[in-house]
Amino acid sequence: MPLKILLTPARFYPYAGGVENYAYYLSRELVKSGHQVKIICAKEPKDSKVTNNGIKLERLDYIGKIANTNITPTLPYHILKEDFDILHTHLPTPWSADWSALVSLGKMKPLVLSYHNDIVGDGIASYIAKGYNLTALKFVLKTASKIIISHYNYFKFSPHLKDYQEKIEIIPNGVDIGRFSPGKTEAEDTIFFLSLLDEFHKYKGLDYLLESMKLVKKEIPRVKLKVGGGGRLLQYYKERAAYLGLEKNVDFAGYIPIERVPEHYRNCNLFVLPSISASQEGFGIVSLEAMACGKPIVTTDIVGTAEDIKKYNSGIVIKPMDTKGLANAIIRILQDKKEAEKMGERGRKLVEEKYTWENISKDIEDIYLDVI
Numbered sequence: 001m002p003l004k005i006l007l008t009p010a011r012f013y014p015y016a017g018g019v020e021n022y023a024y025y026l027s028r029e030l031v032k033s034g035h036q037v038k039i040i041c042a043k044e045p046k047d048s049k050v051t052n053n054g055i056k057l058e059r060l061d062y063i064g065k066i067a068n069t070n071i072t073p074t075l076p077y078h079i080l081k082e083d084f085d086i087l088h089t090h091l092p093t094p095w096s097a098d099w100s101a102l103v104s105l106g107k108m109k110p111l112v113l114s115y116h117n118d119i120v121g122d123g124i125a126s127y128i129a130k131g132y133n134l135t136a137l138k139f140v141l142k143t144a145s146k147i148i149i150s151h152y153n154y155f156k157f158s159p160h161l162k163d164y165q166e167k168i169e170i171i172p173n174g175v176d177i178g179r180f181s182p183g184k185t186e187a188e189d190t191i192f193f194l195s196l197l198d199e200f201h202k203y204k205g206l207d208y209l210l211e212s213m214k215l216v217k218k219e220i221p222r223v224k225l226k227v228g229g230g231g232r233l234l235q236y237y238k239e240r241a242a243y244l245g246l247e248k249n250v251d252f253a254g255y256i257p258i259e260r261v262p263e264h265y266r267n268c269n270l271f272v273l274p275s276i277s278a279s280q281e282g283f284g285i286v287s288l289e290a291m292a293c294g295k296p297i298v299t300t301d302i303v304g305t306a307e308d309i310k311k312y313n314s315g316i317v318i319k320p321m322d323t324k325g326l327a328n329a330i331i332r333i334l335q336d337k338k339e340a341e342k343m344g345e346r347g348r349k350l351v352e353e354k355y356t357w358e359n360i361s362k363d364i365e366d367i368y369l370d371v372i
Helices: 018-032 075-080 094-107 124-134 136-143 152-157 162-167 199-204 206-219 234-243 258-266 285-292 306-312 323-335 337-354 357-371
Strands: 004-008 036-042 056-060 086-091 111-115 146-149 168-170 190-194 224-228 250-254 270-273 297-300 315-318
Touching: 004 018, 004 075, 004 094, 018 036, 018 086, 018 285, 018 357, 036 075, 056 075, 075 094, 086 094, 086 136, 086 357, 094 111, 094 136, 111 136, 111 357, 124 136, 136 162, 146 152, 146 162, 146 357, 152 168, 162 168, 190 258, 199 206, 206 224, 206 234, 206 323, 224 258, 234 250, 258 285, 270 285, 270 323, 285 297, 285 337, 297 306, 297 323, 306 315, 306 337, 315 323, 323 337
Parallel strands: 004 036, 004 086, 036 056, 086 111, 111 146, 146 168, 190 224, 190 270, 224 250, 270 297, 297 315
Antiparallel strands: none
């Protein structure tokens, strides 16, 4: 049964972010299945020229951002004028999610919500987040016909989902196993870390990774950490690395164009995702991308793939903020190249069996059909 599906992420591919990639790959698979899919989002990046694979796309001007959410004044009008069967929105980007909930309620059309992680903040932003969570968030959650989360542990971690258990569906994120695939590398003792480097992504744990590199350097003097990503905190992290005496061991690559990301995964020996906040790290798509490229993983037990990484022995899982444990895991993998290669092979097998977008889109399609 072909459906008319409207998705409202704050931004869209090729913007570098987990939600943006989620919306793109899901939409691409839904189009392949014969559905009509349209995206309404902010015009960021402003000069995008990507091929949208049959996805209809409308990018709106925005006047600024609040809590990393683009404020698009004309969004309500553009959603209202659309004819759709299903409206699929996302959190933690409240502006687009709030208006989507209002329109779906007004049009009496089902709303599906992908709840990627909680809305939190520091300083004054924390009070704004608390105010939102006590008011508008409850409205969105109540309005949604179904709430998709990426793994069961997130239901345990989030204080906001406990009253909506009957609506919750657990569907993991996916990875494009054609684009992200193994390849030859000339790298030696090279670690890769990828994230936006701003205050909203400090939960990715780069501070702790840099601290651990001091200990790794003692055992492996020539070790190299390549940090991918740009943002307002890039200079802060450069200064932090210099303070720790890591100028020769840390390479800040800056923003990496999306088409070049796979080659950076391939050209490393180990990928590290040391996330520290369970309320903010909804899944950790980058861990899937790295495993799809045949790389072993070091991550923390709050990341959505952690249980499968342990089950498949495709890396090492540690506790958040454990600098010494992080360093020991990195050293162990870099010093045992045969086991590292086996971990990479097992990680590739894992994503092929469980995390392809083709299979995940079918599960989400079943949710759509269930609520219309």
